[in-house]
Amino acid sequence: MPSNKINILFSDVNEEQLPVANNKLHGWKHFAGLYAGEHVAATEFVIGATFVALGAATKDILLGLLIGNLLAMCSWWLLTAPIAVETRLSLYNYLNKIAGNSMTKLYNWANVAIFSVISAAMITVSSTAVRFLFNIPAQLNWYPSSFWFVLIVIAMGSIVVLVAMYGFSTVADFSKVCAPWLFVIFIAGSFNLFPGLSFHVLGDTAITNWSDFIAIGDSSIWTGFTGSGEKGIGLLEVIGFAWAANSITHFGLIDMAIFRFAKRKRYGLLSGVGMFFGHYIAWISAGIMGAGAAVLLKTTITSLDPGDVAYHALGLTGFVIIIIAGWTTANANLYRAGLAAQSIFVNHSREKTTAVVGVVTVIIACFPFVFSQMLPLLTYAGLLVVPVGGIVFAEHVLFPKIGLTRYWAKYQNISRSVPAIGSWALALMFGFGLNALDVMSFYYLFIPTWMFTIVTYTLLAKKYGADRNYSEEIAAEALEQQQIVEFQDAQAIHDQAFVVDTSVVSRVLNAVSVISLLIIAGFACQVMFFSSSMEIYRINKSQFEAYCFIFTIAYFGSAYTSLRRQKNLNA
Numbered sequence: 168m169p170s171n172k173i174n175i176l177f178s179d180v181n182e183e184q185l186p187v188a189n190n191k192l193h194g195w196k197h198f199a200g201l202y203a204g205e206h207v208a209a210t211e212f213v214i215g216a217t218f219v220a221l222g223a224a225t226k227d228i229l230l231g232l233l234i235g236n237l238l239a240m241c242s243w244w245l246l247t248a249p250i251a252v253e254t255r256l257s258l259y260n261y262l263n264k265i266a267g268n269s270m271t272k273l274y275n276w277a278n279v280a281i282f283s284v285i286s287a288a289m290i291t292v293s294s295t296a297v298r299f300l301f302n303i304p305a306q307l308n309w310y311p312s313s314f315w316f317v318l319i320v321i322a323m324g325s326i327v328v329l330v331a332m333y334g335f336s337t338v339a340d341f342s343k344v345c346a347p348w349l350f351v352i353f354i355a356g357s358f359n360l361f362p363g364l365s366f367h368v369l370g371d372t373a374i375t376n377w378s379d380f381i382a383i384g385d386s387s388i389w390t391g392f393t394g395s396g397e398k399g400i401g402l403l404e405v406i407g408f409a410w411a412a413n414s415i416t417h418f419g420l421i422d423m424a425i426f427r428f429a430k431r432k433r434y435g436l437l438s439g440v441g442m443f444f445g446h447y448i449a450w451i452s453a454g455i456m457g458a459g460a461a462v463l464l465k466t467t468i469t470s471l472d473p474g475d476v477a478y479h480a481l482g483l484t485g486f487v488i489i490i491i492a493g494w495t496t497a498n499a500n501l502y503r504a505g506l507a508a509q510s511i512f513v514n515h516s517r518e519k520t521t522a523v524v525g526v527v528t529v530i531i532a533c534f535p536f537v538f539s540q541m542l543p544l545l546t547y548a549g550l551l552v553v554p555v556g557g558i559v560f561a562e563h564v565l566f567p568k569i570g571l572t573r574y575w576a577k578y579q580n581i582s583r584s585v586p587a588i589g590s591w592a593l594a595l596m597f598g599f600g601l602n603a604l605d606v607m608s609f610y611y612l613f614i615p616t617w618m619f620t621i622v623t624y625t626l627l628a629k630k631y632g633a634d635r636n637y638s639e640e641i642a643a644e645a646l647e648q649q650q651i652v653e654f655q656d657a658q659a660i661h662d663q664a665f666v667v668d669t670s671v672v673s674r675v676l677n678a679v680s681v682i683s684l685l686i687i688a689g690f691a692c693q694v695m696f697f698s699s700s701m702e703i704y705r706i707n708k709s710q711f712e713a714y715c716f717i718f719t720i721a722y723f724g725s726a727y728t729s730l731r732r733q734k735n736l737n738a
Contacts, residue, residue, distance in 0.1 A: 278421075327529075361459065417438075
C-alpha cells in the first residue's frame with residue numbers, strides 16, 4: 168500500500184491504541200528511575216508499621232521480605248515485561264483486542280474502584296501530617312472522630328483532585344525528583360531513632376555488632392507477637408504479602424502500560440530497584456521509625472499514625488515527607504482512576520470524570536480505616552484483577568503452544584467475549600470462595616486463582632472457536648502490523664533528537680542536589696554511629712532534624728529547577 172494511503176489509514180487513530188513506535192522506546196535508566204519513584208512512597212510508612220503491629224519476627228522480616236520481593240521482581244521480569252515488549256500494547260488495548268469492549272469496561276470499573284481507594288488512603292496519610300500541626304487527635308478508628316480532621320481531608324483532597332484534573336504532568340515530573348530524596352530520608356529516619364531504641368533495649372546507644380541489631384529487633388520492633396500478646400505472622404505470610412502487594416501490576420499485568428516502552432524484556436528486572444529500595448529497605452526503615460517513635464512517646468505503634476511517626480523520626484522534614492509522598496502517590500492513582508472512568512464514559516472529558524471520581528475518593532478518604540487496612544486492601548485488589556492477567560497470559564503465551572489462535576475473538580468480531588467474562592466471574596467466585604473457606608493464607612490466593620483462570624479461559628475459548636482456522640485473518644493482522652510500523656517510521660522522521668542540558672548552571676544545580684543528600688546522610692550517620700551517650704544522642708538528633716529540613720529545601724529547589732531547565736530545553 169502506498170505511504171500516503173497508510174498515513175490516511177492510521178492518522179485518525181489515537182496513538183495510545185497503536186503499538187508503541189520504535190522511536191518512543193526507552194533505555195534501562197528510565198525504568199530504574201520510574202520504579203524507584205513509584206515504590207518508595209508514603210504507603211511504606213503504613214505497611215512498614217503494619218508488619219510490626221501484625222507481630223512479625225525480625226528474622227522473618229529480613230528473610231521474608233527478601234524472598235517475597237525477589238519473587239515479585241521475577242514476576243515482572245518473566246510475565247509482564249515479555250508480553251508488553253512483544254505486543255507493545257497496554258493491558259487495556261490488549262484486552263479490548265482479545266475480549267471485546269464489554270470486558271474492557273468491566274475491567275475499567277474495577278480499576279476505578281481500586282485506584283480510587285488507594286488514592287483515598289494516600290490523601291488520608293497526607294492529612295495525618297497536617298492534623299499533627301493543628302493538634303488534632305490521631306484518627307485510629309474506622310470512622311473520623313474529629314470534624315476538623317474531615318475538613319483537612321477535604322482541603323488536601325481538593326488539591327489532589329484539581330492537580331489530577333489539570334496539572335498531573337507537573338506532579339509526575341516532581342515524583343521523579345522525590346525518589347532519591349525519599350530513599351535517603353527513609354534510611355536517615357531509622358538511623359535517627361535507632362540509638363534511642365538501642366538504649367531502651369540494651370541500655371547503650373552504641374550498636375557494636377549484628378547480634379545487637381537482632382536483639383533490638385526481637386525485643387522492641389519485630390517481636391513475633393501482636394500488641395495483644397498473640398503469636399504474629401510467620402515467614403510464609405511475610406513472603407506472601409511482599410509478593411502479593413503488587414500482584415495487581417505484575418500478575419495482573421497493569422504494568423504492561425510501562426514495559427511496552429522497554430527496549431528489552433530483561434528490563435523487567437529493573438522493577439527490583441523499587442522492590443529492594445522501597446519494599447525492602449523502606450519497609451524495614453518504617454518499622455524501625457514506628458517502634459522508635461513508640462518508645463519516645465511511651466506508647467504502642469498501633470496508637471500512632473504516619474504523622475506521629477514521621478515527625479518524631481525526622482522533625483519538620485517528617486511533615487514534608489508525609490505530605491509530598493502521599494500527595495504524589497494519590498495524584499498518580501487518581502489520574503489512573505480518571506482515565507479508567509473516561510474510557511467507560513467516552514462522551515465525557517477526562518477532566519470531568521476525574522472530578523466525579525475525585526469527589527467519591529475524598530469522601531472515602533475521610534474514613535481512616537482505608538489507610539489502616541492497606542495491607543489486606545492491596546491483597547484483595549490483586550485478587551480482583553489477577554484473573555484478567557491470567558486471561559491475557561493464556562491468550563498470548565499458552566494459545567500458540569497448544570494449537571489455539573491468538574486474537575480469535577477479534578477475528579470473529581466479538582464485542583462481548585463470553586469466555587473472558589465468564590472466566591473472570593468464575594475465578595472471582597473461586598478465589599473469594601477459597602478465602603471464605605480459609606483453606607490457605609489469603610496472601611497466596613492470587614496464585615491458584617490465576618491458574619484457575621488460565622485453565623477455565625482456555626477451555627471456554629476452545630469451545631467458542633479459538634481452535635478454528637483463521638489463516639486469512641492472521642495474514643491480514645500481520646499486514647496491518649507491518650503497515651503500522653511503516654506509518655510510525657514515517658512519523659518519526661519529524662521527531663527531534665533529545666537534547667541533554669550540559670550548561671554550567673544545570674551542572675551546579677545537580678551538584679547542589681547531590682551534596683544536599685550527602686549532607687543529610689552524613690548527619691544521620693553521625694546520630695547512628697557517633698552517639699556514645701544519651702546526652703550526645705539528643706544533641707546529634709536535634710542537629711540532624713534541623714539540617715535535614717534545611718538541606719531538604721536545598722535539594723528540592725535545585726533538583727526541580729534542573730528538571731524544569733531540561734524540560735524547557737526539549738519543549
